[in-house]
Every structure is written in C-alpha cells, then in structure tokens.
Amino acid sequence: MLFTVVGPGRAGLSFAGALVASGWQCVATLGRHDDLRLAAADCDVVLITVPDDQIAAVAAAITPGRAVVVHASGAKGLDVLAPHARRASVHPLMSLPDPETGAGKLRRGGVFAVAGDPVAERIVTALGGRPVAVDDGRRPLYHATAAVAANHLVALCAQVERLAARAGVPLDAYWDLMETTLENVRRSGPIPSLTGPAARGDSSTISLHLEALPTDERTLYLVLANEAARLAGRPPYREQTRTVSTEALAVTPTTPTLVPTIAELRARLDAERRAGRSIGFVPTMGYLHDGHGSLMRAAAAANDVVVASIFVNPLQFAPTEDLAGYPRDLERDIGVAGTNGVHLLFTPDVTEMYPRPMITTVSVAELSARWDGASRPTHFDGVSTVVTKLFNIVGPCRAYFGEKDYQQLAIITRMTADLAIPVEVIGCPIVREPDGLAMSSRNVYLDPAQRAAAVVLRRALDAGTAAILDGERDPERVSDVMTSVVAAEPLATLDYAAAVDPHTLEVPATLGSHTRLLIAARVGTTRLIDNCGVDTGSVRPLGTPA
Numbered sequence: 001m002l003f004t005v006v007g008p009g010r011a012g013l014s015f016a017g018a019l020v021a022s023g024w025q026c027v028a029t030l031g032r033h034d035d036l037r038l039a040a041a042d043c044d045v046v047l048i049t050v051p052d053d054q055i056a057a058v059a060a061a062i063t064p065g066r067a068v069v070v071h072a073s074g075a076k077g078l079d080v081l082a083p084h085a086r087r088a089s090v091h092p093l094m095s096l097p098d099p100e101t102g103a104g105k106l107r108r109g110g111v112f113a114v115a116g117d118p119v120a121e122r123i124v125t126a127l128g129g130r131p132v133a134v135d136d137g138r139r140p141l142y143h144a145t146a147a148v149a150a151n152h153l154v155a156l157c158a159q160v161e162r163l164a165a166r167a168g169v170p171l172d173a174y175w176d177l178m179e180t181t182l183e184n185v186r187r188s189g190p191i192p193s194l195t196g197p198a199a200r201g202d203s204s205t206i207s208l209h210l211e212a213l214p215t216d217e218r219t220l221y222l223v224l225a226n227e228a229a230r231l232a233g234r235p236p237y238r239e240q241t242r243t244v245s246t247e248a249l250a251v252t253p254t255t256p257t258l259v260p261t262i263a264e265l266r267a268r269l270d271a272e273r274r275a276g277r278s279i280g281f282v283p284t285m286g287y288l289h290d291g292h293g294s295l296m297r298a299a300a301a302a303n304d305v306v307v308a309s310i311f312v313n314p315l316q317f318a319p320t321e322d323l324a325g326y327p328r329d330l331e332r333d334i335g336v337a338g339t340n341g342v343h344l345l346f347t348p349d350v351t352e353m354y355p356r357p358m359i360t361t362v363s364v365a366e367l368s369a370r371w372d373g374a375s376r377p378t379h380f381d382g383v384s385t386v387v388t389k390l391f392n393i394v395g396p397c398r399a400y401f402g403e404k405d406y407q408q409l410a411i412i413t414r415m416t417a418d419l420a421i422p423v424e425v426i427g428c429p430i431v432r433e434p435d436g437l438a439m440s441s442r443n444v445y446l447d448p449a450q451r452a453a454a455v456v457l458r459r460a461l462d463a464g465t466a467a468i469l470d471g472e473r474d475p476e477r478v479s480d481v482m483t484s485v486v487a488a489e490p491l492a493t494l495d496y497a498a499a500v501d502p503h504t505l506e507v508p509a510t511l512g513s514h515t516r517l518l519i520a521a522r523v524g525t526t527r528l529i530d531n532c533g534v535d536t537g538s539v540r541p542l543g544t545p546a
Helices: 010-021 052-061 099-107 119-126 136-167 171-188 203-212 215-231 262-274 290-302 330-339 379-394 403-418 441-445 448-453 456-469 475-487
Strands: 002-006 025-030 045-048 068-071 087-092 111-116 130-133 257-259 279-284 305-310 344-346 397-402 423-428 492-500 514-523 526-535
Touching (some): 002 010, 010 025, 045 052, 045 119, 052 456, 087 119, 111 136, 119 130, 136 215, 203 215, 257 262, 262 305, 262 344, 262 379, 279 379, 290 305, 290 397, 290 423, 305 330, 330 344, 379 397, 397 403, 403 423, 403 514, 403 526, 441 526, 456 475, 456 492, 456 514, 475 492
Parallel strands (some): 002 025, 045 068, 068 087, 257 344, 279 305
Antiparallel strands (some): 514 526
16 A cells, blocks of 8 residues: 655654555655645555644645545544545554654554544554544544543653652652552552542541642642542542642632722731631632632632632723723622632722822833733733732732733732732633633623634644644744644734743743743734643654654
C-alpha cells in the first residue's frame, strides 16, 4: 500500500515509521508549507495527522482522488474530511512521545479506534493492533476518556515528581507503589483498590497533608482526595487551607446579609476577626455566573466567613465604554451568592465608594502597559484603585480572583505584595461553558450566531497549546497559529494573541517550560478575553537532538 502523511509531527512520523516497517511504502510527508492539492494523486491512503482544528482545512485543500483520506483524531468525526467520498479515521489508544518511540509502540499493536472506510482496519491489521469501532456520535466521549487515562495520569505523575523532590525522596522510590496500584485496578477495579486516608475517612491526616503541601499543589490534592472519599462513600473534606478547589467541595447554602455601607461592613468583619474567624473575600461587578460561584465556593471551603462585593466600578470604564449598559440583576445575584456560601454581600452605590471625585490612583505600570492595558489604557488603573480601596475596607483576608482575567490577577498580586497589603491573593481556575467558552458576564451580549462563533477563542488557545506541545518554541509562530484560527471565523476580530512569560507577561525570545497564552477578540461588538497555561515539562523543543 502506498501512503502519504500530512503533518510530520510526532504522530505523523510515528505512523510513517511504523507503516514502512510493516511493508507499506511512504510516498511523501507533507507539512504546512507544502502544496497539498495533489497529496491524494499517487497513493492509496492519505493520513492526516495535524491538530484537530486544522483537519477540515487540510482535507479541503486536497483534491479528491482515488486515495482514501484518513485522519488520526480521537475526537473528530468523519465530517471534517469533506469533500472526500472515501474517508476513515484511525486513532491509536496510546501516547506517542517521539517518532522513534511512537513507531515502536504502534508496531507492538494495541487498541485503535476506527471508523469509516475498511482501509482503517487494514492500517490497524498491518500494525498488528486491535480495531475497535467508535461511531462519530461517541468519539468526543471516547477521546475524553482517553485524556483522563493518559494526560491526567501524566499530570499526577508530575505532581508526584514535584512533591518527591521537595520531600528529598527520589521519584523512583514511588514507582513500585504506582505500578502496583495500577495492577490492582486492572485486577479488581477502582473501588476495591482504594487505600489511604481519604478512603479511611482519616480527616486529621488529610489536614496534615494539606498543611505540608505548597499552596499551588493543594487544589489538585484536595479535588482527588474528595473524589476518593466519594468512591469510598465518605463525606467531602472542608479543610481550613489556602485551597482554590471549587467543584469538589460541598457548600452549605446561605441567606446573604446585604451590607450597603463601608462602616457597617468594617464593623461586622472586625467583630468576626475578634471572634477568631477567618475572612474570604470575592470582589465582583455583579451579574454573577458560575465562574463567580467557583470563587465563592473556594472562599467558603477555606474560610469561616465569606464576603462578596457587587460594585460596577466607573473608574475602569473609558468614556467610549458603556458603563450604563453593563448588565445588572441584584435579585439574581443574591440567589447565586447564597447558593455558593456567601454570608455578607457588600452592595455600595457610587456615592458610598466615591463620595467626592477621586484624585488618587493606584497604578502597576509595567504589568498594566501591554495587552488589555494597551487596548484599554485607563482600565487597570481603575481596577487597581478600586481593589486597593476594597482591600482597605475588608481588611486582612484571603481574596479570590479568577484566572480568566489573568493580567488582572497578575497586577493585583504584584500590587498587593508591593504595598504590603495584609491580603492573600488566590487565583482560581477558569470556569467554562460545556463547549469551552470561558464564562463571562459579557457573554449575555452575544446573539446566537455570535455565541457559536465565540468558541473560536478557545480553539485558538488549543491550537497554540498543541503547537507548543509539538515542540514549537518561537512565541511569534505560536501567536501566528492562534491568529490564523481566529482569522478563519468571520464574526471575530482579533485584538491580540500572544505567548508570554506567566510572571512578567512579556514575550520572551524563546518559550521556556511555562508559558501563558493570552487572547482577546471582538465577536460582533462584544470584547472577550481568554487564556491558558502550557507546561511543557520535559517535552523536547524542535531541532534539539534526541
């Protein structure tokens, strides 16, 4: 059989090596800069191994011929291969870390999800594997399960490695425990294989663990400890820690007390602190959604008293921005706050917060100058000023901010440290709609067509992430990948797409092991932002020796 590979990355070169070793003949391997029109002319099979969001464009660029066009995605259906009449999919249920190792793993057989033309099963048979039919309707769920089985296990191993290093214990000391646990699950199933304090209901040991863990490791630990507790039929843990965990923690609903004045809020919170109770604070501009709810749940999990503020801050709106049109619904907000464990709801009006014109401004110059700061020059000074005032009103506390506004989180964290404000700033993960759109109060402005188009921000971030994980280290090329995804969506207009250092927010000459992808775009007239972190760990950059 003659085949051509389009997408000479880890997966494509792994397939090429394995199929050639199995007696097939590779006609060509084509990349992003090659002319794809005749890719199907001189072969029996065209195997597309590009990132998922690029498959449709690649398939459309290939002139239909006698060849069967096959993609290697686990999540996509056959529809992305239109206009080709003969099409199929082959997805190996295995990881392919590099072409040499990947080719060897493919030739050792294993399970492959297949669909479409019988050539898919011929590919699997040639590799000595076992084909499993997965229809288009179930492929996203199949692939999500694969991500849990592979990527989530890798993430857990990475946490073991980090914590082992802090404990002064070599990583290989834990291998037997991990391998034995997996073998127990294979033999007996998950629930009978549970051991440890979460399974026993040993809350004192869980508390000891949480105190010992670094702050940024506690979220993952507590989420999984609570999942283990759920499997064991035990209640979840509500430890007094700096956790940012949200969904895994039970929250007792409340009836929030509305506090309209600064003096009353200070008096109430001073009394709580004198009684020895800790304060969690969630500042918002209202029109609450589950992203805000996740911050409130995190505050409720780690503190005795939760206070949230609802104040649409005029200082962070430019004259061209619609302050009066910002969505407001106090009754709905009270319900969301109560559902998520808020005790006090601070609801000042503008005259309470700014009884006279403000002539004092707080500015975090370097972090505010770029990205959203360049597009909205007065915005972050307004944010820094109102947050400083709110911190002074609330007093010593833990304050919770979502990572969706990543630049804002970085600015507030730096401002709080620079000014020695007695507040611990805690970042919480982005909460997304089922289709991946980051939750935002501004989503309400989108009409149905714009709402569907808005998911392009997440697709662009996914494409940038895939490029980095495939070895790209040039931040400008990663930016170009994200830009091209947004450019393909006619209802979206890009503001910026960047790969930056997560601490300085600057674009480095070469991407390191930790990168933050930032993106902003207008969909219709609504400006949306999103971001994600990319941790390459030991992934080898392009062009470096194996």
